[in-house]
Amino acid sequence: MDPLGIVPETVDIYTLKKWGEISPREIPEAGLFGNQEKVHSSSPFPCNEQINKKIALWVGDISCLNAQAIVNSTNEVLTDKNAISERILMRAGPQLQEDLQNNIKVCRTGEAKLTKGYNLPARYVIHTVGPKYNVKYQTAAESALFSCYFKVLQIAREHQLKSLALCAINSVRRGYPPHEGAHIALRTVRRFLENYEDSIDIIIFTVEDVDIGIYELLLPLYYPRNKQEEEYGLYYLPVDTGGKDGEPYIPERQIRIVDKPITTNADLGESVDLAAQLDSSVSVGRSAFAKMHGDLDKRRGSQHRNSLPSDNLTWEVQKKNKYERLLRKARLEDLRSIANLKCLYQSGEDKFGRPVIVFIGQRFKACQVDLEKAVLYLIHTLDPIVQQDYVVVYFHSHTGREHHPSLSFIREVYGCLDYKYKKNLRALYIVHPTFWSRILTWWFTTFTASSIKNKVQSLGGVEYLYYLIPPNQLEIPSFIMDYDFRVNGVGYCQPNTSYGTDSL
Secondary structure, eight states: OOGGGOOOOOBOGGGSOOGGGSOOOOOOSTTSSTTOOOSOSSOSSOOOHHHHTTEEEEEEOGGGBOOSEEEEEEOTTSOOOOHHHHHHHHHHOHHHHHHIIIIIOOOOTTOEEEEEOTTSSSSEEEEEEOOOOOGGGHHHHHHHHHHHHHHHHHHHHHTTOOEEEEOOOSOGGGTOOHHHHHHHHHHHHHHHHHHHGGGOSEEEEEEOHHHHHHHHHHHHHHSOSSHHHHHHHHHHSOSOOOSTTSOOOOHHHHHHHOSSOOOOOOOTTSOOOOOTTOSOOSEEEOTGGGGGOTTHHHHHHHHHHHTSOSOHHHHHHHHHHHHHHHHHHHHHSOOHHHHTTOOEEEEEEOTTSOEEEEEEGGGOOTTTSOHHHHHHHHHHHHTTTTTSOEEEEEEOTTOOGGGOOOHHHHHHHHHHSOHHHHHHEEEEEEESOOHHHHHHHHHHHHHTOGGGGGGEEEESSGGGGGGTSOGGGOOOOHHHHHHHHHHHOTTTTSTTOOOOOOOO
């Protein structure tokens, strides 16, 4: 249910920005590929402007989209209690539930069934059942997930549906690694559009917060917008790019049907760099808060400027001078009491050689710390680092009210920081976010720090960081790793796995 009981508004899919309309982020040339060898000699997914105009990436409630059909990922008896299904069923009304119980009744894993949308903005709903994941039966799970996406697309084509909103069918609740599931989704849709481009106008990848980072960063591999992204894919696409329809490569079957069996080792989880694209450029629409977007932050900034000196240049000079005074004071002040907390420190570099700043929320008790000294320590520590591109990792693990400074204090600190802090910040990763931390982050980045809004990324667990920052470059306290293990389960924190959750 949406916050405050507010009924979500309908989102017109044709107002969403197409993938081909979003400018590619610049991929640094120096040290991009390092000593890594090419996985593919030629691109399995060459740049195609027409296909890029037919897809979009959107974060939000799929039940709000007015696509001709939306996808509901459910269980075999169509009663799954996941958040997406519940929103779809609630908004569609009792008629959809009656239709499922009386007419559809059951849908086997890998199949898809079509019903009317009833009270939904969408005309139809395509119900499908994703597989349960077991590493012992990985091939079967991959084939079943491919079947889900392929049959959904087939139904859309057979019924001449011109617009389709796809949720992430691979379910974390069923143990399917989201990273590997995204590979199958993206390549299956890509192959479908290559084969039946004229049969559909737009396909919207509709994802939740936990998946947005994965989809943002894998999209350039399967849907490159220029030669640079196409070249990037030669190094970071997995060995297995599927068959003609995107189906997983199965060596046993290939031996029986070809003269020269392929001997390469397929590995969906093979090294994919998720660091190049974290500056989100997708349309974001989430719950009641999304309705407050627009230009409220610009209006607030305008009101604020009206209270400042009429000469904006004078105001900028005053702000710069204030920061310089704080920096000089920070160099003279004894800040050992803050340094001993070990809540803020540099921890190696990410995959692009950018310094990583770590902040441990649990070690910062705002009610007991001298906040003025904390600001000085922040400036003293970061000033030499923020001269260049950098990233910040904030661990929200095990934090309570005593660890949270007031919003007014955070606004004041943000306001006194020099422009280079905002300009050179490439990404802010919030690990183990809670529901309220997400709301406060949204509020702050909407009304105070709009310039960094698209740089903030919530990650459900430590494992996601390993796609962005090499494990040997991260200094993480053991209590955070223990917490992550307890929340996300066995094997989650292995660098080559993708088990994740955002249940906090």
